[in-house]
Amino acid sequence: MSSADDGNPLLEGLRLRRSPDACAIVIFGATGDLTRRKIFPALYALALRRLLPERFGVVGVARTEQTAKQWIAEMKQAVREHARDPFEARVWRELADGMRYVATDFAEDEGEDRVVEALNDLDRQHGCSGNRLYYLAVPPAAFETIVNELGERRSTEGWIRLIVEKPFGHDRASAHRLNGILQQHFTENEIFRIDHYLGKETVQNMLALRFANGIFEPIWNRQFIDHVQITVGESIGIEGRAAFYERAGVIRDVFQNHLLQLVALTAMEPPIDFTADSVRNEKVKVLRSLHTPGPKSVVRGQYARGYIEGEEVAGYREEPGVAGDSTTETYLAAKLYVDNWRWADTPFYVRVGKRLPRRETTIAIQFQRAPHPPFAEIAGEGLRPNVLLIHVQPDEGVSLAIGAKVPGAGMSIRTVHMDFLYGGAFRTSLPEAYERLILDAMLGDATLFTRSDEVDEQWGLVDAIVAAWQRDRPNFPNYPAGSWGPPNANELIRRDGRSWRRH
């Protein structure tokens, strides 16, 4: 706190963390994988660091018939397995004391009554003051029913906020429809569409890097940048999510959301401040100006059998639940352009895929070559353009590739990396994205959440790409697991006289 809020002079200068209001969080899909792997470990981490409100409770809602005691034990085990911190019984006891469970089909009125009862109980016993954060960790099919129920039963006491997980729609029309359902009952500032990439420290550091350092912004444009490469690679396959993946493919699973958010953060203009609307206004301008120059600038792929870290892995069509002749893409590379004054004619090469050799998310800003290196040709053999490399994951940090003289006689130049590693400079473990995002939602700060018009623009680009795919049948599979994608992805960038970054 930096000012004498509410006329209280004792507040001034007190370095207290922003503390959320007393509230209850209601998790729909309380027995699901997301709740076990991400949401509860995040709540535990927040509890351990005393970032949750003192008056707080959790209501878990799911179809599974079990007692509250059983659900609490299940969540305790999930925290033990997935939390980034050692388990502390005292912290867990405090959290578990405010946990309730309701087994219900989301469509049942009687079940919704019991959710309300559980919340009223938390208000009485834990002083949650009627404030509600609803977390929809459910498949899209359950979404409409729950939103309508919540909207019809919304209380006038306290605030209400709604966290919505991806996928937010299947195309532009379905996203429109979902937004319509939400906006029937909730205002835009009550809706928190989660894209967990935005909760990552390194993604937020992109804003710090660009707008807190005077040296980058003057050269962050078409005059100095040759092109941008963004890679979102995963070494894992579809991990039993065939039903979802067959419908979504990589374009809806990752490209539409995480990857386009990275493009937007890289290309956006400086916001006037770091408020939710200012940041999102700038991002949406980028998304609105994005285009791909045509079908030849998009390459899709699907992995075949291959090797990852020495282990043979199945091809996509061999995965359980996947059709033997599936044409779902697991890889996508594209050349995108941002049609504005800053970026005109500067390509953004993006690639995203499953079963690539390693898990890696990077943004590489490749600058123009030095116009006239005064060294003899032989000296510059190893000289490459400067690259600013933002490691989103793993090895979170920033590297700058520069040319340096090799010690000794003559003038031999080599590329060396200057590294900033998060783990090196800041010796605290990075918070998980969900910790930051859940806390922000409790605080009512939507800066790191996606606004309806952003989603709309993202789907606009996806729809255009998918429309072109309707006209041809891909020759899948076309890349072996453990490779960096199909050969024509290399061709896509080689045509422009460039190449993907070496790995």
Added chain:
Amino acid sequence: MPGVVAQVEKRLAELRVHHAEGTRTSVMTHVAWAPPQWAAAARRTLAGLEELHPSRTILLFPDARKADGIAVDVELKCFTIPGSEREVCSEVIKLRLGGKRTRVPGSIVQPLLITDLPTFCRWRGLPPWGRPELEQLVDVCDRLVVDSSEWRGLPGAYTKLAALFDRIAVSDIAWGRSVGWRGRLVSLWPDVKSITTLSVTGPKADALLLAGWLRSRLRRPVRLSHRSATELERIAVDGEPVPPPRGAALSASDLLSAELDVFGRDPIYEAAVTAAR
């Protein structure tokens, strides 16, 4: 015999050859002044700190009774980066100052500071007000970190400390230690605005600073009733106990670590010191 800077640089170069894979990272230069009676405590505190704040640490162990001279000991402290096989290394430069060298630390420290990064000086025990060693380090450092609960002669020593405020930003670990309790007092607003007596069971420095803070913020006289204890144990406002803050008290390393994240002057603390006397 090469000068102290040359000795340090030579030794650091040798060590870097052995830790070629370690990333050298610094976010500050950390100077610690630890007279003999504080040397062991300083080492203990730093042991929990180096990993949190990669820095060049210059540990000064002054002992005027020893022969004139400077003994140099340099080491790299390397820590594995979580989730990575890479290491990050911090430089620890230990300088034992004997004889008259104890009075000229500024000229020894200055060439060893990392350019463009902030310099924090942790002064163990009561600073020797007006003496050259303090004056010189105040001139070369950006922030002086003290723990006034290590001092005798309170509240009189706060007058001397206040005289430094226009020359160097000051952090006080005794002040940092009370932040949880101050949070509790904030939550008593508006009832707390008519307080007449603050009762504190805890270190004298912490009690004086809390009373000074209330006087300066509320602009009213506040009588202090103090019972000595090694930690802040109990606070009452006009006889009414204040609920203690949640969680365990922070360790010495954690408290110092928190102060090393602060830059610039703290006008609220400065006003509390002024009103504590």
